[in-house]
Amino acid sequence: xxxxxxxxxxxxxxxxxxxxxxxxxxxxxxxxxxxxxxxxxxxxxxxxxxxxxxxxxxxxxxxxxxxxxxxxxxxxxxxxxxxxxxxxxxxxxxxxxxxxxxxxxxxxxxxxxxxxxxxxxxxxxxxxxxxxxxxxxxxxxxxxxxxxxxxxxxxxxxxxxxxxxxxxxxxxxxxxxxxxxxxxxxxxxxxxxxxxxxxxxxxxxxxxxxxxxxxxxxxxxxxxxxxxxxxxxxxxxxxx
Amino acid sequence: xxxxxxxxxxxxxxxxxxxxxxxxxxxxxxxxxxxxxxxxxxxxxxxxxxxxxxxxxxxxxxxxxxxxxxxxxxxxxxxxxxxxxxxxxxxxxxxxxxxxxxxxxxxxxxxxxxxxxxxxxxxxxxxxxxxxxxxxxxxxxxxxxxxxxxxxxxxxxxxxxxxxxxxxxxxxxxxxxxxxxxxxxxxxxxxxxxxxxxxxxxxxxxxxxxxxxxxxxxxxxxxxxxxxxxxxxxxxxxxx
DNA sequence: GCCTTTTATTAGTCTTGCCTAAATTTCTGA
DNA sequence: TCAGAAATTTAGGCAAGACTAATAAAAGGC
Ligand SMILES: [Mn+2]
Ligand SMILES: [Mn+2]
Ligand SMILES: [Mn+2]
Ligand SMILES: [Mn+2]
Numbered sequence: 214x215x216x217x218x219x220x221x222x223x224x225x226x227x228x229x230x231x232x233x234x235x236x237x238x239x240x241x242x243x244x245x246x247x248x249x250x251x252x253x254x255x256x257x258x259x260x261x262x263x264x265x266x267x268x269x270x271x272x273x274x275x276x277x278x279x280x281x282x283x284x285x286x287x288x289x290x291x292x293x294x295x296x297x298x299x300x301x302x303x304x305x306x307x308x309x310x311x312x313x314x315x316x317x318x319x320x321x322x323x324x325x326x327x328x329x330x331x332x333x334x335x336x337x338x339x340x341x342x343x344x345x346x347x348x349x350x351x352x353x354x355x356x357x358x359x360x361x362x363x364x365x366x367x368x369x370x371x372x373x374x375x376x377x378x379x380x381x382x383x384x385x386x387x388x389x390x391x392x393x394x395x396x397x398x399x400x401x402x403x404x405x406x407x408x409x410x411x412x413x414x415x416x417x418x419x420x421x422x423x424x425x426x427x428x429x430x431x432x433x434x435x436x437x438x439x440x441x442x443x444x445x446x447x448x449x450x451x452x453x
Numbered sequence: 454x455x456x457x458x459x460x461x462x463x464x465x466x467x468x469x470x471x472x473x474x475x476x477x478x479x480x481x482x483x484x485x486x487x488x489x490x491x492x493x494x495x496x497x498x499x500x501x502x503x504x505x506x507x508x509x510x511x512x513x514x515x516x517x518x519x520x521x522x523x524x525x526x527x528x529x530x531x532x533x534x535x536x537x538x539x540x541x542x543x544x545x546x547x548x549x550x551x552x553x554x555x556x557x558x559x560x561x562x563x564x565x566x567x568x569x570x571x572x573x574x575x576x577x578x579x580x581x582x583x584x585x586x587x588x589x590x591x592x593x594x595x596x597x598x599x600x601x602x603x604x605x606x607x608x609x610x611x612x613x614x615x616x617x618x619x620x621x622x623x624x625x626x627x628x629x630x631x632x633x634x635x636x637x638x639x640x641x642x643x644x645x646x647x648x649x650x651x652x653x654x655x656x657x658x659x660x661x662x663x664x665x666x667x668x669x670x671x672x673x674x675x676x677x678x679x680x681x682x683x684x685x686x687x688x689x690x691x692x693x
Numbered sequence: 694g695c696c697t698t699t700t701a702t703t704a705g706t707c708t709t710g711c712c713t714a715a716a717t718t719t720c721t722g723a
Numbered sequence: 724t725c726a727g728a729a730a731t732t733t734a735g736g737c738a739a740g741a742c743t744a745a746t747a748a749a750a751g752g753c
Binding site for chain 2: 301304305306307314315318319321322323324327330331334
Binding site: 498 | 741749
């Protein structure tokens, strides 16, 4: 009897995975509780059960770290989530601010073979609509170090790679001003005292708060490369 | 706080719905237990909770009947299930023997808006790949009285409308011999002592047991109408 | 109409996953 | 260093949904 992870277990593993940014640091109980909106004792209880199942290493009061097995399970769920997001956008015309909640439930209900078919149907996309990388079927996840827009300085020419916020309001706003993965922009000015930025995107002047800038991951662009061009490694998001 | 039905509750309601063929007869505890492969006390317990929620009328030892509310919920889940089946066949190239198990889980995870989009994307199909009718968003289900193939007699010219069995083996066999919804055939002979039938389909002679014949719903065809033609009211199932 | 078989319910238990309140450990800052 | 604050675990409960064993009702056979 192989014990299939419950929806709750899958959500905990996913949360732990994304909270332990690199693979080293231990994730605190409080962080998990906030991420999943459950009480601290609920997390303590689940942690013990995950440790019993060999999903996490656990040292009381010190936090948890995913084991190989836990990481594999988390990556499977994340893979499901991101492929479902791409599929909903590409096939059913969903916009990128609508897919997250839908995928949050479907990720637990799809079979491995359904996800594999979706992946093939989509032509093996490498990123989801928010620029998040898609793990392969055997649990490989290509992760790149990137700076946030907030870390950029005046004059830099940037390409938007990824959005770290899933709230519909933020995504709708970013879409409206053109800050989608693949878009490029130039930093015109950064106010030293509050981090307020002014971007040039498509010839338009665009003010961006430090708060919002922290949620965008970007890469620096050579100054001689073309501007405002989609990436070939990201699914184009057509939402005219 | 509106209490969203759990997966378990949805499965019970769906089972009760399909066991109460017309809307009148009361469904027995034993039938539900067998249909869902759970123990009799589990069913007794769930029935009481469904009755408390106003999903069923319940008279101890006499069985249950869905209320309006229970029927509505059941039909929503059945609608989800059948539209998902069509979608998997049409969009991802699933065959009709693969879709049932996948849909059995997805039916509980899709939102009403996702299902509505799927329905529109597919062009508002009226039947699923097995010929089962698809309830509308407001809970209408067009049900027709039909005879089974087993009820047919020698010489009758028939159209296959619906398959009542979801097991992959049966569906694969039916597909192989061409007995899909939309196909037509003629009854050549019926053996009186065991109900064994011999059909003419596409000029081929085909023996069908009484057991299998009981699982096919058919309608009688005028003798002057064309033979072996797809129905326009059923999604074509292309599985060459 | 009784007696046996079948069906159904009740009683009691278990697991999962959540909660609040209380106790405990760790962290932090004066 | 050490007291108060913050984080964590323990204790104890609850609800859903499954189970087995025991009891009760309904149905069938003669
Ligand atoms: Mn989820
Ligand atoms: Mn995403
Ligand atoms: Mn189901
Ligand atoms: Mn079907």
